[in-house]
Amino acid sequence: MTSLFEEVPRAEDDAVPVRTVSVTVNGERRTVKVEPRLLLAHMIRHGLKLTGTHTGCDTSNCGACTVLLDGRPVKSCTMLAVQADGHEVTTVEGLAGQSELHPVQEGFKDEHGLQCGFCTPGMMLTAKALLDENPDPTEDEVRWALSGNLCRCTGYQNIVKSVLWAAKKQRAAAGETGAGE
């Protein structure tokens, strides 16, 4: 628990400015009170208790904290929670549907696209945003899209394969749907 998010236990609580923030997180509307300086990453992790979003570097270089804001990848460690007010946030916990994994998740498992797993949520969300925009990327396009996310374990080769795997699977699924129409 963190008092930043849930309570202001001190006698001087009037001195602590508080803002109300409403965000739709993984499809669910959540309204919270936060200090204006609270980072979005910390609100997600400690306030909303969605610990799949990781913080690695605090300087928006590593991308472990990447979430989707209205479908676009942002680094939640360099964004204030109040800036997310009124927006939609997707975290790794919102990637899978009720019963099945997102193709990107399947791809990462099938192509051994992760080792320690720490960068993985950010990588997968960045990959999802890419595939939403470009369902048939080249290897270079995947590498460029992922270049804001650091991984120390894999050497990226299998991450790239994972994303291409997911793209293929998504296209196949879309093709099936298209054929049915």
Place this chain on the structure above:
Amino acid sequence: MTALDEIKIGGLGASRRRVEDNRFIRGKGNYVDDIVLPGMLHMEILRSPVAHARIVSIDTSKAWAIPGVRLVLTGEMMAKRNLAWMPTLSYDTQAVLATDKVRFQGQEVACVIADDPYIAKDACEAIVVEYETLPVVVNPEQALATDAPLIRDDKENQHDNVVFDWEVGDAAGTDRAFAQADLVSKIELHYPRSHPSPIECCGSIADFDRSTSKLTVYMTTQAPHIIRAAVSLVAELPEHMIRIVSPDIGGGFGNKVPVYPGYVMSILASILLERPVKWIEDKTGNLISTGFGRDVYLRGEMALRKDGRILGVRMHTLSDHGAFFADAQPSKFKIGLMHSAFAAYDIPAAHLLARGVYTNKAPGGVAYRCSFRVTEAMFFQERMVQAAADDLGMDQAEFRRVNFVRDDDFPHRTAFGFLTDSGQYGKCLDVGLEAIGYADFQERKKEAASRGRLLGIGISTMTEPLGAGNSREYDILGIKMFDSAELRVHMTGKALLRTGAKTQGQGHETTWAQIVAHELGLPAEDVVVEEGDTDTAPFGMGTYASRSTPVAGAAVAMVARKIRAKARKLAAHLLEVSEEDVEWELGRFYVRSAPNRGVTIQECAAAAYSNMPDGMEPGLENVAYYDPPNLTWPFACYIATVEVDPQTGVWDVLNFVAVDDCGVRINPMIVEGQIMGGLTEAYAMASMQFITYDAEGNCVGSNYMDYLLPTAWETPGFELHEVVTPCPHHPIGAKGIGECATVGGPAAFVNAVMDALKGFGVRNIDMPMLPDRVYEAITTGRDVSGHPPVRQDD
């Protein structure tokens, strides 16, 4: 009845998809910062902004006045409890919180425990420290100067900045070799300071329960049991009242082996406040204060015969350990396994002189994805080998082949005294040369040169010692280096396996189950693997130095064999024959004379709980401690081709071929993942990744904007090949692999760039081969040293 298909049950050789991924891809990993305990407080560390200074005063009153602050700790308060200093894993001492003076930028000066991390940070900023600055030492040359300031004036009998002088090998024999030489080749280089820099930083949650006197610490450690021993010594708590839990770890690479001041402070704070205290380091704290790797000046020479044979080698190392000697390495070897250099080559005599010094830089010298300094050893070896081949005018591949230890020459005693036991070095080289198209490339290179383009090819071949111990020679803090596994087979044939190792991305939860599948025929999916909790795991030395598979993996095989031995007795009982008449095939015992009469391992497990013979101890559980007879010796051949742009000094990798012989591969998919990750760190070292210090001791490389790590965009593709020479002493023939590529890879890149620059009169460019360094070499025709800059005008 046919035997089980081992691949189908996820046994040895299956590229089984990883079990741990199921939680990681869902965001359900459980890293230290994800753990929240009731009543938990948060700790933040105040670090020194200067590299060397006497502490005149520390005023914490403004910090105490901030609402929500629970405790402010200073060195003085730690000293009262005899906790201002702690032992390192290399028999030195390290300040937990500075008392007398600060010795490097980023050193821990005070810490605040508060209701939330933001308040703790505010309070740290409110602490006023007055420093009286002292002259700063940022490299060994300065450290050894006669008028150098004494950095470790806290230590009795320390009158200079020398940490150690150490020597290994045969000095006289090497002198004789050099006397007989037709040619002596020399090289001098600096392996720059680097940082393992896992994406997850270090952290801990200490939770002291006064009512039970038990201390539980959740922390980012690669070696929970060593930490338990260290905490017991430092905090003077009884070992059975300490529980260390290492949950999921976001990468380690050696950075998470040592004991750090932050851990100790969080423990003391929890004891004083009787509440859980969480410390999560930020990236700058991680980069400027925790275990770095390398920072060694290496020079040496090779005695050569005209026909290409190496007669002897001399090596000198001068290593910069920062303010505290905080390597984690076997006590017998002051500069780790540096003397494993040249193990792949049949060399009659060798001698190594090593000196380590203190400087006003961050402490460490940890084995960064490396088995105790073998990275520097192999880099020097392969740069020396290329220089020697060039001096002889010999083809670099041929020079290696002429000097390799031959396949029929094992076991082979190296010039420095190691015993290598297996390998097919020539075959690996052949596979690599074939894959890269060596002969064709030489033609392409000539053709490109005629049009002003610079192509180069670099080879790196090496065997390295992975998997310490044996216990005769290897220890940490006097604790012998063995490892352990405990296997509990339940009555339905499902099983729980625990080991003394600790995965940080290596995939133990997947691969250990595969070893059990191989030994017992239980489907791998029926075996759950647990590690990292000292209250439940058998005692082990943890995961680093590529020791998991060589040592803990061997223990897994051995405990499974103990289980099988008991299952055989149960099978004999069930089949109503004598034990001698029972035969084993994967997953099943049968009667030798009647192969159709058999019982499965699962049926034996059921019998262990429900139908054991009279007098037999019930249950089917066991534990094995494994002390390896030797290290394992994987071999690697890495070949890079590059193109250097003479206008800019930028170099690009054209192709990269890796041939790894790590013996039997438990899970080929995971092995290849390890190799690709390691090669990327090798590329990082060669191209961009280093930490340096300015003349005032400011760390340049304190965040990811200054400390460059390659992204998916820069990282080249790698083509992987394999050769399999089983390890003769490992129960399943496996050798270590996790670090081979990081160890052997850098020299391939550097040798390739140096090959491209052959006509320019340049012998060496220190890593990282930044474009400006390469450009300088091209335009001046001189070597470019990575020696840190020292401003003379101050």
